[in-house]
Amino acid sequence: xxxxxxxxxxxxxxxxxxxxxxxxxxxxxxxxxxxxxxxxxxxxxxxxxxxxxxxxxxxxxxxxxxxxxxxxxxxxxxxxxxxxxxxxxxxxxxxxxxxxxxxxxxxxxxxxxxxxxxxxxxxxxxxxxxxxxxxxxxxxxxxxxxxxxxxxxxxxxxxxxxxxxxxxxxxxxxxxxxxxxxxxxxxxxxxxxxxxxxxxxxxxxxxxxxxxxxxxxxxxxxxxxxxxxxxxxxxxxxxxxxxxxxxxxxxxxxxxxxxxxxxxxxxxxxxxxxxxxxxxxxxxxxxxxxxxxxxxxxxxxxxxxxxxxxxxxxxxxxxxxxxxxxxxxxxxxxxxxxxxxxxxxxxxxxx
Amino acid sequence: xxxxxxxxxxxxxxxxxxxxxxxxxxxxxxxxxxxxxxxxxxxxxxxxxxxxxxxxxxxxxxxxxxxxxxxxxxxxxxxxxxxxxxxxxxxxxxxxxxxxxxxxxxxxxxxxxxxxxxxxxxxxxxxxxxxxxxxxxxxxxxxxxxxxxxxxxxxxxxxxxxxxxxxxxxxxxxxxxxxxxxxxxxxxxxxxxxxxxxxxxxxxxxxxxxxxxxxxxxxxxxxxxxxxxxxxxxxxxxxxxxxxxxxxxxxxxxxxxxxxxxxxxxxxxxxxxxxxxxxxxxx
Numbered sequence: 318x319x320x321x322x323x324x325x326x327x328x329x330x331x332x333x334x335x336x337x338x339x340x341x342x343x344x345x346x347x348x349x350x351x352x353x354x355x356x357x358x359x360x361x362x363x364x365x366x367x368x369x370x371x372x373x374x375x376x377x378x379x380x381x382x383x384x385x386x387x388x389x390x391x392x393x394x395x396x397x398x399x400x401x402x403x404x405x406x407x408x409x410x411x412x413x414x415x416x417x418x419x420x421x422x423x424x425x426x427x428x429x430x431x432x433x434x435x436x437x438x439x440x441x442x443x444x445x446x447x448x449x450x451x452x453x454x455x456x457x458x459x460x461x462x463x464x465x466x467x468x469x470x471x472x473x474x475x476x477x478x479x480x481x482x483x484x485x486x487x488x489x490x491x492x493x494x495x496x497x498x499x500x501x502x503x504x505x506x507x508x509x510x511x512x513x514x515x516x517x518x519x520x521x522x523x524x525x526x527x528x529x530x531x532x533x534x535x536x537x538x539x540x541x542x543x544x545x546x547x548x549x550x551x552x553x554x555x556x557x558x559x560x561x562x563x564x565x566x567x568x569x570x571x572x573x574x575x576x577x578x579x580x581x582x583x584x585x586x587x588x589x590x591x592x593x594x595x596x597x598x599x600x601x602x603x604x605x606x607x608x609x610x611x612x613x614x615x616x617x618x619x620x621x622x623x624x625x626x627x628x629x630x631x632x633x634x635x636x637x638x639x640x641x642x643x644x645x646x647x648x649x650x651x652x653x654x655x656x657x658x659x660x661x662x663x664x665x666x667x668x
Numbered sequence: 669x670x671x672x673x674x675x676x677x678x679x680x681x682x683x684x685x686x687x688x689x690x691x692x693x694x695x696x697x698x699x700x701x702x703x704x705x706x707x708x709x710x711x712x713x714x715x716x717x718x719x720x721x722x723x724x725x726x727x728x729x730x731x732x733x734x735x736x737x738x739x740x741x742x743x744x745x746x747x748x749x750x751x752x753x754x755x756x757x758x759x760x761x762x763x764x765x766x767x768x769x770x771x772x773x774x775x776x777x778x779x780x781x782x783x784x785x786x787x788x789x790x791x792x793x794x795x796x797x798x799x800x801x802x803x804x805x806x807x808x809x810x811x812x813x814x815x816x817x818x819x820x821x822x823x824x825x826x827x828x829x830x831x832x833x834x835x836x837x838x839x840x841x842x843x844x845x846x847x848x849x850x851x852x853x854x855x856x857x858x859x860x861x862x863x864x865x866x867x868x869x870x871x872x873x874x875x876x877x878x879x880x881x882x883x884x885x886x887x888x889x890x891x892x893x894x895x896x897x898x899x900x901x902x903x904x905x906x907x908x909x910x911x912x913x914x915x916x917x918x919x920x921x922x923x924x925x926x927x928x929x930x931x932x933x934x935x936x937x938x939x940x941x942x943x944x945x946x947x948x949x950x951x
Contacts, residue, residue: 476700480838480842491832494837494846495847497846497847589908590851590908592847612912612914613911613912625837628838
């Protein structure tokens with residue numbers, strides 16, 4: 318069977334709980350050590366290791382049907398995992414199924430967050446690393462190149478990556494809907510907690526103009542501002558300086574209102590031509606609900622953002638069948654192309 | 669006639685292209701697909717070309733800029749808006765503006781073609797061979813085209829505000845451009861329209877001062893009222909007193925008023941007080 322010659326072996330978020338994935342995850346040193354071992358493995362001609370927080374997967378080309386088992390043994394030994402336990406949760410695909418899996422992974426439709434594009438870069442990095450060390454050959458080179466083309470095709474011709482599915486990115490998308498280019502927008506982050514930090518980072522990743530952090534504990538604001546290359550502001554100045562900002566991310570743990578309707582009204586009156594976008598990520602809410610009625614003021618709270626994220630997630634899921642069909646067609650064509658090469662490889666090995 | 673086809677035939681072709689843009693755009697929106705800018709721009713450009721040929725052929729027949737009846741005024745306004753779109757839309761790449769332009773152009777051209785009474789009388793040489801009066805009239809009508817495009821960006825601004833305030837962001841609302849982009853382009857269009865209309869009125873005033881009896885008072889009052897209303901809207905916007913949704917609604921209302929004023933303005937030229945124009949027998 319030629320299908321035995323191309324395999325994917327590993328574990329991912331579908332069947333493996335987080336606690337087990339933590340044990341299976343390879344550090345950079347462990348990955349290098351394992352790769353060095355695999356190069357010596359009998360019958361294994363080509364391989365690439367994809368090691369992310371949600372998956373550890375080996376893509377291999379083998380002349381010997383037992384090579385995949387040897388890879389598994391080497392991995393389990395390296396990570397000190399019981400092979401029997403690993404077999405309960407492992408991903409083990411061969412031939413056309415393995416090709417299809419790689420295409421789906423690269424396109425982001427096998428990800429925990431469907432349609433995310435970070436995995437594409439991770440697959441590219443994994444392939445580039447393997448290629449630079451001489452671990453890939455004609456089969457994997459072709460399969461990975463085609464996987465990248467297929468991923469790009471799916472992203473272009475379906476809505477699988479449209480709409481953000483995380484709260485922070487939904488907030489940034491909304492800011493874009495209001496201001497367009499974010500490079501001249503000024504962001505004020507009220508509160509120095511985790512969700513506020515994530516949202517601030519999401520704005521920075523989309524080239525937002527400037528960021529100021531204000532927290533009830535000024536030293537905490539300074540700390541976060543330093544980490545984010547932003548500036549800090551005393552929390553008490555928030556009302557007086559509200560008009561200086563276009564986007565205000567409110568994420569404090571204050572028990573009461575932090576931005577009142579009157580403060581928002583005074584701010585918008587000072588800069589009437591520019592909208593004011595208030596993002597309330599706090600529970601209890603930081604922004605007085607009445608601020609939403611003001612002209613040119615847009616207020617979104619945690620529920621609003623979560624609802625949009627959920628709608629986007631549902632829209633992406635609705636595209637899954639279309640994506641899978643497109644990728645299956647390409648995977649089948651690719652398999653037909655590489656199968657004779659694998660047969661040749663096997664024949665040489667037996668000969 | 670141009671290439672063996674009558675001016676109205678060319679104008680029907682133009683209306684067909686604009687209608688195709690409208691239908692294809694609507695289909696894309698119903699399917700939840702992002703519109704191809706290239707496709708809509710090509711369709712509008714083809715419609716524009718046919719309309720240009722049609723208006724050129726008509727201009728040759730009437731011996732000047734074809735602004736002699738309601739049909740010609742509607743056609744010229746649609747052509748002006750499309751001209752502006754082909755500059756503004758392609759430069760600023762505002763999503764959906766092409767679709768809205770094709771909708772407006774389709775409505776204006778199809779309505780004018782569908783009402784034969786608007787084109788029964790064709791008046792030739794209405795500008796008496798004076799190129800300055802012709803420039804005054806075409807500038808005035810072109811500014812209406814600018815205001816038509818402004819009405820479209822204002823409509824998009826209203827829809828964008830509505831979607832953000834009501835938190836309806838999915839579906840075809842997701843294809844609308846950002847508020848600030850729409851606001852910037854609307855202000856630029858308003859400035860352009862007011863400047864063009866002002867230039868037109870200055871030209872008209874010089875002519876009127878020489879021969880006050882030649883300009884009907886209804887036309888004068890209507891035109892000055894429209895110009896004044898747009899100028900006031902621009903002043904209020906620049907001073908920060910007319911913003912966001914109110915600004916957008918004002919632009920829409922003013923364009924409605926401008927369109928309604930076209931009828932009385934055109935009719936005033938038929939007034940018996942004016943010298944009887946030359947008539948061209950319709951084909």
